[in-house]
Amino acid sequence: MSETRHTKVLIIGSGPAGYTAGVYASRAMLNPILVQGIEPGGQLTTTTEVENWPGDTEVQGPDLMVRMEAHAKAMGTEIIGDIISDLDMSERPFKAKGDSGTLYTCDAVILATGARAKWLGLPSEEKYKGFGVSACATCDGFFYRGQEIVVIGGGNTAVEEALFLTNFASKVTLIHRRDELRAEMILQDRLKKNPKIEPLWFHQLEEVLGEDNPTGVTGVRVKNVKTGEISEVPCKGVFVAIGHAPANELVKDVLETHMGGYVVTKPDSTETSIPGVFAAGDLTDHKYRQAVTSAGMGCMAALEAERFLAEHGPSDDAAASDTPKAAVDA
Ligand code: FAD
């Protein structure tokens, strides 16, 4: 049996953007529903120390997200563990199908689906995913106690992952295609001072090497991008940290995107090209991609949704009622 739930504001995503939108939309008495998706709490649940969230000199990412969820809930956001598989924005009320079978209808929607780790796309990477190849050091680092590990990438994520992995590994090789890191200076400084980390500059991953019985990684084949020379680095774990791509699957065919799939919003606004559809956080942000900027955009989206509803009122559809309607499509 499926049900239909109507809300004035539907928030899709439970990262800093989604939960902040929940706090603001609740305080505007809009009784929002927030659908969490496959990763409740978003990207910060895959990291350890967060040192740039204002008010906390240091806080564990998962703890911060538990607090944000509790805050949104306390203000009145209804938080639902579901994944939106389809979103129809052709007319109001907008319709979002949940994997659970629930149909969510809403007068305004805030898209806060964030971003996901990118992969290199090598067949050997795919083959050993879950058997030595990972994109999450906090999830899988523990398995490599006393082993050698390589990390691919040169951004904040790669350097943080490399540093974190030294808690377990005997040696971490950071493989980067240039000799300059994108990571913040404070992280670069820690990297340089860590005796367990050895950078391998101007190299890119060509192939993950491994064995089949049991399936596992034994090393990587890398290429010097300047000389073309091929060499091998022995390791048991490969952590790919080459950036994130916006999670735009629900809207990429309908909303304008740019810079590799980020949803376009109007200048100084979270408004998209469809009135009543707002986008916040890493889904729209190719530039800063920080927890605090995502939270800021979540705030903007809720304030803009409030203004939109004040001007345009609820959807015409008679189905638009704040009362949950159960068992419609039995
Ligand atoms: P996300 O956090 O990406 O959350 C997206 C949410 O959308 C998830 O809850 C997901 O389940 C949901 N979702 C996706 N698709 C659907 C769907 N179809 N239906 C329903 N829900 C859906 N930033 C900092 O400022 N400081 C740091 O120290 C820091 N450390 C980081 C460490 C790592 C390892 C990583 C990967 C990122 C780090 N960042 C850090 C960046 C920060 O995590 C992001 O900028 C921020 O989380 C983006 O927030 P968001 O709300 O836009 O989306």
Ligand code: NAP
């Ligand atoms: P990123 O900043 O985009 O860095 C990606 C890195 O991977 C770059 O060094 C890039 O190389 C490299 N790369 C990309 N494609 C590659 C490929 N095909 N082969 C080899 N290398 C490749 O991504 P990120 O580190 O995941 O960070 C994403 C966002 O989250 C950033 O805004 C970051 O600030 C934020 N974040 C913040 C923190 C924090 O505040 N502590 C922690 C983690 C993440 P080039 O440099 O040569 O382009």
